[in-house]
Amino acid sequence: MPMPVETLHAYLTEAFPDAEIAIEDLAGDGDHYKARIVSTAFAGIPRVKQHQLVYAALKGHMGGALHALALETSAPSTTG
Template identity: 85%
Template sequence: MPMPVEELRAHLTEAFPDAEIVIDDLAGDGDHYRARIVSAAFAGLPRVRQHQLVYAALKGKMGGELHALALETSTPPAGD
């Protein structure tokens, strides 16, 4: 069963409460998303570790309810 965008957003917001999150449903099927997440939680971390934090926030649903997730992670610009 696909994951509704609201559920995906809830998981990400819970894990990254300070984040600016933009989610696009790439195929219109609730199974293929792109998420852009800007959070101070990613500061100083390599991209691989940033993505691992996102996958951990999904609590094992990646590969099950959520088939594909393209990630763009970054930190807020300095001064924000």
């Protein structure tokens, strides 16, 4: 069963309440998404660890209800 974008967004918002989150359904099937997440939770940690935090936020749904998730994660820019 596919995961609705609203459910995906809710999981990510719960785990990263300060985040700017943009989600795109890549195939129109609710199984293949691209997510861009900018959160202070990612500051100073390697990208692999950032992605692990996102997968943990999905509470075991990755590979089940959610078949594929392309991730772009980063901390907010401190320049400006």
